[in-house]
Amino acid sequence: MAKCCRCGKRFNVSDAREEYNAEFGGDIDYDDEYGHEVCADCAIADTESNINIGKAIDMMNGDEDYDDDHVKRWL
Template structure:
């Protein structure tokens, strides 16, 4: 068992890897982006980072602008 760097609960890395892979349909690699966190924390952080990226894209005109989304995630 490993201790999550974020929430400090103990978790099984293989189970976290499987849940992370399932959540993102294999598009993101837990070993690259999970950063030693449990599945819940790793998924939450990845989703947050993706939302920030989308908000930046909206600000740059690369995606349809949604002010509520931008205000929430930046």
């Protein structure tokens, strides 16, 4: 068992990898991004917030349809 460096929960790395891949379809590599230090819950929450922040930045740059609520929430 590994211990999550964010929430302190003990977790099983292969279960966390599976859960993470189920969420993001293997687009992002759990091992590369979070190694054996972050549980699935924290890794998924972190990736979702990164994706949303990236999207908000794209909206500011005009690369995505602008959504005021999204930008206010994430930037």
